[in-house]
Amino acid sequence: MLFDELLIAIMKAVNRERTISSPFHLIKGKKSGQTIQDIGYYGLYPYFAVMPRLEKRFYDQVVEGLFARGLLQKNEDVIDLTDLALTSQTPKTQLDGWKYRGNEQLFLNRLSLIVQTFSHISQKVNVFDPVVNTEEIQLWVKAYLRKSNFRDRAATAAFKTQLMDSLEEAPVTERHKMILMQRLSGLGSSGLTWEQIAASHGMTPLDVQLFTVETLHAWMQIIEQNRYPLLSMLMEGVIQQSALTESAQRTEKLFARGFALHQIAELRQLKTSTIEDHFVELAMNDPYFDYSSFLSEELYQAIVAVSRKQQTKRLRDIKEKVPEASYFQIRLALAIR
Amino acid sequence: MELEKLLYSTYGFSSFRPGQREVIEEVLKGNNVIALLPTGMGKSMCYQLPAHLLPGSVLIVSPLLSLMQDQVAQLKKMGEKSVVAINSFLKPEDKEKIWSTLGNYRFIFISPEMLVQPFVKKQLQRISISLLVADEAHCISQWGFDFRPDYLRIAEIMPLLNYPQVLALTATATSKVTNEIKKYLNISNPFIYTHPMDRKNLVYDVKRFEDQKEKIGWLKKFVDHCEGPGIVYAGTRKKAEQLALDLTNSGLSASFYHGGMDHQDRIFVQQQFQNGELDWVCSTNAFGMGVHIPNIRHVIHFQLPTSVEGYVQEVGRAGRDGKAALATLLYAEGDEGLLESLVMDELPTVREIREVYANRTEPERLVEQGIVRETALRVIAYWQSRLPLEGTLLQIEELQKEKIKQAEKIRKLVTIDGCIRQYISECFDQHLLDKPENCCVNDGIDYSVFKKRVKKAVKVVPASWKDRLDALLPS
Incomplete structure (x- = not known):
């Protein structure tokens, strides 16, 4: 998936209902209430946090390009796609951002240092500058290598075989896999910068970055099946056990102990609106979420009915038709599965 | 013993x-x-x-x-x-x-x-x-x-x-x-x-041009003829990127480096340069620390550096192996303008100082909102805890004067007729005891000691991901 295809895919889902900067927050993985809720409302799970370090100026450039190519039309408030964009095909993607949450970077950092070490040691070079200089990763990789008897040439061969076989299975293009390999370093072959990789494929740096994430997500799906034990180990701590943000998890615990919304806000010294965001997040993730203390069954039905009939998830539009509901109640109702 | x-x-x-x-x-x-x-x-x-x-x-x-x-x-x-x-x-x-x-x-x-x-x-x-x-x-x-x-x-x-x-x-x-x-x-x-500042194996050259176009033309020709490795220092990130693109487009192995890049990319450029996979790096002054390459033959300043101290540190990255290395400073009519803006850029502005003093409680917010630069805040915060507003304004004015003085020293470096090596030593209050034969542009340079570029055989680039993996982990 190319970067502008990613934007169009997200924009299609939220067309005329969200602002032009909302896809940016989603791609960056912003953990705000709005972004997290939208993932549930609009089914944007694959795209969350796929590029945590995306810079606004680059995003803006691509958006400008969409206007220039007649895919977006001027609208002061919201994203407004043209028919050209709306009828375009959304390519299938291997992205699974909601699951990996940007942690593919952890996997890649470990992999980079392991490959670099094997590359040098197997060619009898014992001293080199590590390509990853975070202490945490270095210690992890050291422990990993010690377990695998890494000075033995057979260890390198075994690792390489599992890497090759598992990546082969990943359902992405050969180009995807090449781009990922270009990010790895070894003796005499340093990793390439995004600019260099982009130039070698006639793509943009953003495109090759997205390709890399897509490859990693696809590959990690294969590795998770545990048929490649030498790589499965690299997944340690990559997948978060809970789908919730950490802060929402804390709110969940207090709620389970019987605290009310305003009490939780007080205890945690957070704004009520923040805690409300957490409840919306809980509702989104937990099919058994008990909303009765926030929302009557009738009100819930009323909100859902309006949303369905008007084909909208814009809070303002719903509020007009169901004025007795608070914005929080509307958000909650829309999040409930 | x-x-x-x-x-x-x-x-x-x-x-x-x-x-x-x-x-x-x-x-x-x-x-x-x-x-x-x-x-x-x-x-x-x-x-x-x-x-x-x-x-x-x-x-x-x-x-x-x-x-x-x-x-x-x-x-x-x-x-x-x-x-x-x-x-x-x-x-x-x-x-x-x-x-x-x-x-x-x-x-x-x-x-x-x-x-x-x-x-x-x-x-x-x-x-x-x-x-x-x-x-x-x-x-x-x-x-x-x-x-x-x-x-x-x-x-x-x-x-x-x-x-x-x-x-x-x-x-x-x-x-x-x-x-x-x-x-x-x-x-x-x-x-x-x-230790004497002077490094005998560094040769100081200055090239003057009519305009920027002439300058870039010279640079392309020069790097095409000369054997690297070398660093081209540019005044801004944008310029560094542009120069790298210019050199790459003329078929040279070059890349850029600056503080705004992805962290991993910066490591890659350093390692490529270190491993000889890259001949030229076009960079801001962010490049150098942590680069341990003994055989850098050329340091070219595409724009005037902001101080003699900075200049000496940057050219000092060349020739650590003790062999001759050439430091070339490029100057075109009007470069002072950029120099001035770069010099001033390093200091907090009056507006920034006033903003910080007016928002004592949460100055970080000013950085977030883009009103005050982070580097400026660091300097202001230091003085804020010691001086009232007027005092800080004066202090910064003094610093400004000092910076201008430093910039003038650099300007002088490109205009003097005398020995550049001697001039630099004087800037550090040192006396030059003896000069090497190959000294500086004003004393005459023997360029023949710098090797002509030998066109290398084009490195075979892996065609598929499996080839690349084989290169990384040969069987």
């Missing part, structure tokens, strides 16, 4: 480089030392070796995170295991472990801002510190080209640690700066070792 034996048995070097022995001997005698050693002369050995003879830990204050990381990596590469780096990026769980065993480390690296945290102070008081090293000590000087306000805080900790023995290291310092180092670190009668 004992020291040489230790040097060999510990690090495998059979002899000291100039200055190292003198400094180490004084340190071992228990004297405070200020050592001025040019870049690439093995400054860190001056505390590394004593660390093996002193009873307590060596505490190294390092002003830049990237520098600290590099030094730690270098020490580990040399086989030192007892090394720890304390900076704000440490995780809580790691910190606990470090605190409980702090006294056992031979080398403790620390950033100035961590140094003054109450908890950290207490931990440092608990252990025995044999030597405090102020690395890049010129950063302590507000007149210097690289002032870091946090660095002055070393002074705050000195009494708490019972005035430990101090070793101040720097590559560039005028006598004014040396005096400030003495004053702020509170060291009386230090042994001062000054």
Whole structure:
């Protein structure tokens, strides 16, 4: 998936209902209430946090390009796609951002240092500058290598075989896999910068970055099946056990102990609106979420009915038709599965 | 001879480089030392070796995170295991472990801002510190080209640690700066070792052009003819990127480097350059630290640097192998304009100072909102805690004048008729004793010692991901 295809895919889902900067927050993985809720409302799970370090100026450039190519039309408030964009095909993607949450970077950092070490040691070079200089990763990789008897040439061969076989299975293009390999370093072959990789494929740096994430997500799906034990180990701590943000998890615990919304806000010294965001997040993730203390069954039905009939998830539009509901109640109702 | 034996048995070097022995001997005698050693002369050995003879830990204050990381990596590469780096990026769980065993480390690296945290102070008081090293000590000087306000805080900790023995290291310092180092670190009668600034194997060249177009044309031709590796310093990130593109488009192996890049990309460029996969790096002044390449043949300044100190440090990255290297400064009509804006860019503006003083409680918000630059805030915050608004405004005005003076010195460098080598030495209050044959543009340069570019066979680029993997992990 190319970067502008990613934007169009997200924009299609939220067309005329969200602002032009909302896809940016989603791609960056912003953990705000709005972004997290939208993932549930609009089914944007694959795209969350796929590029945590995306810079606004680059995003803006691509958006400008969409206007220039007649895919977006001027609208002061919201994203407004043209028919050209709306009828375009959304390519299938291997992205699974909601699951990996940007942690593919952890996997890649470990992999980079392991490959670099094997590359040098197997060619009898014992001293080199590590390509990853975070202490945490270095210690992890050291422990990993010690377990695998890494000075033995057979260890390198075994690792390489599992890497090759598992990546082969990943359902992405050969180009995807090449781009990922270009990010790895070894003796005499340093990793390439995004600019260099982009130039070698006639793509943009953003495109090759997205390709890399897509490859990693696809590959990690294969590795998770545990048929490649030498790589499965690299997944340690990559997948978060809970789908919730950490802060929402804390709110969940207090709620389970019987605290009310305003009490939780007080205890945690957070704004009520923040805690409300957490409840919306809980509702989104937990099919058994008990909303009765926030929302009557009738009100819930009323909100859902309006949303369905008007084909909208814009809070303002719903509020007009169901004025007795608070914005929080509307958000909650829309999040409930 | 004992020291040489230790040097060999510990690090495998059979002899000291100039200055190292003198400094180490004084340190071992228990004297405070200020050592001025040019870049690439093995400054860190001056505390590394004593660390093996002193009873307590060596505490190294390092002003830049990237520098600290590099030094730690270098020490580990040399086989030192007892090394720890304390900076704000440490995780809580790691910190606990470090605190409980702090006294056992031979080398403790620390950033100035961590140094003054109450908890950290207490931990440092608990252990025995044999030597405090102020690395890049010129950063302590507000007149210097690289002032870091946090660095002055070393002074705050000195009494708490019972005035430990101090070793101040720097590559560039005028006598004014040396005096400030003495004053702020509170060291009386230090042994001062000054290595001549001048590097005999560096040849200084200046090229003047009518306009920018002519300049870029010359650069393309020059790098096409000359054997690298080399660095092209540009004034801005954008310019660095553009120059790299220009060189790449004319078929050269070049890339850019600046502080705004992805962290991993920066490491890749460094390693490609180090491994000889890349001949030219076009960069801002962010490139250099942590680059340990002995055979850099050319340093080209595409734009005027902002101070002679900065210039000397940058050209000093060339020719560390002792062989001839060429430093070329390019100048075109009108370059002063850019120089002025770069110089002023390094300082807080009057508007920024007023904003910070008006928002005492949450100055960080101003940075977030883009009203005040982060670098500016650091400087203002330092003065804010010491001076009222008017005082700070005056202070910055003074700094501005000083910066302009420094810029004028650079301007003079491109216009003088006399020997450039001599001029540079004078800027550092040093007398040039003798000149090499191949000296500078004004004394005549023999270009024949610099090799013509040999067109290398084009490296075979792997065609598929499996080929690339085979290159990384050959069977």
